[in-house]
Amino acid sequence: MSTETVKFEPEYAQPLLQEIMDRSGQNLLACYQCRRCAAGCPVSDEAGVTPDRLIRMIVFGQKEEALKNFLVWRCVACYTCGERCPNNIQTARITETLKQISKKANLEPLVPKVAAFHDSFLKSATNNGRLSEMEFMILLLKKIKNAGGWSAVIAEMKSQSKLGKALYKKKRIHFGSEKVKNLSEIKKLVKKAEAFS
Amino acid sequence: MKIAYYPGCSLHASSAFYDHQTKIVTKKLGIELVELDDWNCCGATSACKTDTFLSIALPARNLGIADASGLDELVIPCSSCYSRSLVAQSVLADNQELKDMINSELSKKVSGRVKILSIVELLLKKVNLPQFDEQVKYKLEGFKPACYYGCLLTRFPYDIKVSDNVENPQGLDIICKRVGAHPVDWNYKTDCCGASATVNDTEVALKLMSKIMKDAIARGANCFVTTCPMCQLNLDAYQDMVREKYNISQRMPVYFITELVGLSLGLSERDLQIDRHLIDATGLLKEIKQV
């Protein structure tokens, strides 16, 4: 087994660390690597990275690794790590911050469908003020098409078709959409959000 | 007893029967729900993951409407809406600058006065009263539910005081016992079912659900009981896929807590629309005993 020496250069690491601490509101410097978070993280197997590792990457200024690892994209925001952390560090707020930084920098998401899903959801929710499950699915399929072409769309529809039929039979699919009357208020909030980020 | 009510998008679409049940069950319990006028989507998990400002501002608009309603309490049955609204209220209580910034766009401003309740907290107020015994017409004798709280009833990404035990909550268990059911003691009551990942990261979600299913079955449960429309839909709609992939033979109906309380109060399967589950939930109903 070979061991690699990790270099820590504070001037190099500082900007990334500071940006993430500011945006997430989490004090990453309080982490003392006890790994209580790691023990409870339900996606640690699939992610291959645990919250403590992610925090270490950021503290060391390893930007590429911090943005491109599966914990950022597969974190299910269950808040178990934050609940158990003796230093009150909410890694879910760090993973969401990293997703936002990645989007702002126009980086290709490691799991594109995760980004497409949440973007489409929020788009539909703010278009009408209330989510239309149909519009949401159409927006998502459009994004899937842009990324993977029609074959990707067909594969997606195939994988969901059995379920769709079952839901339809139980009257659990709604084609209509509801609209907020005072939609201009929602639009103003969306505009403010753009200025804010 | 009048209480403000925020249904949220799920309860107006794929889980419309939960909205319906919530209304008829609370009515039986003497609660009048007043739906927030012109409410909007809370942004759910997706807003958190993509836009921090909107994840606070969207639920804030609803809170402003609730604060202006003059009612003291607001019940939110969907766990995700409940969590997002509670977080928004707490963040704004601590951040005057952000509160002013959001309020400047709202016709009904957030003051922070309304008390937000989960459906569990609301039901507990009623089922814990001695008079409730007189209202119970049926005992859910054969029901051995695994009470499934999921992530969002007790864990928050912000410092929020929780009215139940965080790692081993009891609210749903207490309600189940009050209607004669026998909830099992199990390990996965607050584990994540991966509902926000099922469409976009299916493998992860199926695996999380398989762990929940296996433990519930090993502990002798014959159904799940939950409050969250996302968890309900996830465990209901994808259960056969989980069973196939992970070799689980038993099927488990996934009830909303409103269904158990409603049945005990004498509401029928039809009244409650229990036929809208994907995993049949009507078979267990023969286990109900008249008091």
Ligand code: SF4
């Ligand atoms: S539980 Fe908290 S302090 Fe411990 S390793 Fe995880 S983030 Fe660091």
Ligand code: SF4
């Ligand atoms: S919030 Fe994310 S990082 Fe934390 S335990 Fe849950 S899945 Fe893991």
